[in-house]
């Protein structure tokens with residue numbers, strides 16, 4: 001998609017037409033081998049997980065023909081022993097897929113590296129790249145504390161080395177490593193160190209603020225422990241102000257938005273993720289967005305996505321999320337579609 005198409009998509013989606021999704025997010029499992037303070041997924045009731053054949057039934061529909069980027073998230077996706085088969089389903093079902101991404105906690109180094117190689121062996125080397133995003137919420141003991149496991153940071157560092165080794169072993173393959181950091185009480189003093197760690201790896205890094213919600217992250221019961229006090233917010237604001245001029249258009253927009261919300265203002269642009277992204281949970285149900293509570297009603301095993309996507313019900317839900325949740329949301333979803341005209345023209349995506 002070029003910039004003009006992207007602009008058209010951004011301004012007209014949901015106003016004049018409902019576009020087909022371009023991003024697919026799939027949680028192959030909600031199991032996880034870590035126990036992060038800011039996330040309750042690891043202790044939530046486990047869901048039935050779609051077998052590769054069931055996933056195929058869903059995503060081989062024509063409805064998914066525009067998907068160019070697919071992500072495996074979770075939970076910890078590498079806990080699925082059949083990730084290789086799932087990768088093959090993605091390859092065979094999504095003719096336009098250029099990138100298969102995997103978001104991992106980086107903890108079980110050997111298992112993760114083995115799964116990455118398996119995925120790589122299934123992707124078409126002529127047209128499909130592999131993106132790996134590792135969670136990096138602290139350096140040393142801070143990471144261990146946040147993840148609830150002694151040795152988490154050491155393991156993550158080994159995984160990073162292993163992925164860099166993978167890139168060297170497959171020089172002709174497109175393999176990218178990036179990091180995600182959830183800003184929270186435990187790491188507000190370390191944000192600069194975290195930034196430096198990613199920079200030293202030559203890898204991208206996206207900061208998000210911890211979101212407290214009884215939905216996807218299931219952490220509402222720890223709200224008191226997780227909410228930043230005013231002094232911590234000020235610290236984050238100072239850090240973001242330094243970060244913005246060093247960041248590309250999409251991230252600088254994300255950080256300006258975080259700044260606005262932290263300062264008591266509202267998000268100033270639409271989030272297109274409810275139009276551009278289809279997220280499927282481990283059991284096949286729709287996740288409209290991580291903050292939305294009404295995501296258990298539709299399961300794509302029985303409800304055809306192409307009918308639901310354009311339904312009045314889905315449209316009303318999008319409008320409600322936009323009205324009630326988006327103004328104060330600091331998550332970095334759908335960033336590339338939320339840029340202003342000058343940012344698009346600067347090639348900011």
Ligand code: SF4
Pocket residue numbers: 032033034035036038039040041042074075076105135
């Ligand atoms: S944030 Fe990720 S790594 Fe941590 S418990 Fe949740 S799913 Fe697991």
Ligand code: SF4
Pocket residue numbers: 271273274289290291292321322325326327329330331333
């Ligand atoms: S901005 Fe936040 S609340 Fe709105 S759709 Fe995106 S993730 Fe959901």
